[in-house]
Amino acid sequence: xxxxxxxxxxxxxxxxxxxxxALFANTWWTARRDDAAVARMLKxxxxxxxxxxxxxxxxxxxxxxxxxxxxxxxxxxVVVVPAYRGRGLGIxxxxxxxxxxxxxxVDSIELVCQPELVPFYRNLGFTDAVGRSLLMRRTNNPLLTxxxx
Ligand SMILES: CC(C)(COP(=O)(O)OP(=O)(O)OC[C@H]1O[C@@H](n2cnc3c(N)ncnc32)[C@H](O)[C@@H]1OP(=O)(O)O)[C@@H](O)C(=O)NCCC(=O)NCCS
Numbered sequence: 001x002x003x004x005x006x007x008x009x010x011x012x013x014x015x016x017x018x019x020x021x022a023l024f025a026n027t028w029w030t031a032r033r034d035d036a037a038v039a040r041m042l043k044x045x046x047x048x049x050x051x052x053x054x055x056x057x058x059x060x061x062x063x064x065x066x067x068x069x070x071x072x073x074x075x076x077x078v079v080v081v082p083a084y085r086g087r088g089l090g091i092x093x094x095x096x097x098x099x100x101x102x103x104x105x106v107d108s109i110e111l112v113c114q115p116e117l118v119p120f121y122r123n124l125g126f127t128d129a130v131g132r133s134l135l136m137r138r139t140n141n142p143l144l145t146x147x148x149x
Pocket of ligand 1: 027077078081084089090091092111112113114116117119120
């Protein structure tokens with residue numbers, strides 16, 4: 001990891017939005033998002049975490065959550081830039097979200113992930129033992145009803 005350490009931001013300033021779009025370009029479900037949609041998304045996300053490597057002044061990780069601050073929070077768009085993966089940034093992103101005041105006393109924190117990431121999230125205290133619950137989805141985005149690439 002870089003020295004000096006990563007900077008943790010709790011919002012994405014306008015000048016860093018291109019860096020977030022570049023980060024999103026790496027991931028199948030976020031790759032086609034445009035600037036206006038991402039700006040609106042950021043406004044509507046209760047909790048945002050961005051990791052910046054100060055040595056290159058660039059955003060290298062991002063995650064967000066939407067929440068009612070009481071019963072439910074949903075974690076979304078957890079992404080680390082490929083060259084920085086496998087060095088603990090993913091864990092750091094989730095820990096930063098979980099420690100934010102808006103999520104600290106929420107009953108249930110939920111997320112959707114691909115099967116290969118079950119161990120990653122299990123290690124962070126999530127379980128896939130959800131009783132008889134199933135995910136139902138009503139979507140305009142065809143990417144979300146296909147098998148991921
Ligand atoms: C998932 C992601 C955020 C993890 O970030 P990361 O910085 O590589 O994760 P960490 O270095 O904190 O990983 C912690 C542990 O999880 C494991 N892990 C991470 N990604 C994994 C993957 N894709 N498959 C299996 N295990 C994984 C690592 O092996 C590591 O354990 P180890 O230290 O014992 O090796 C990153 O791989 C990514 O951006 N992937 C593409 C986007 C994505 O799929 N996001 C998840 C949305 S639900």
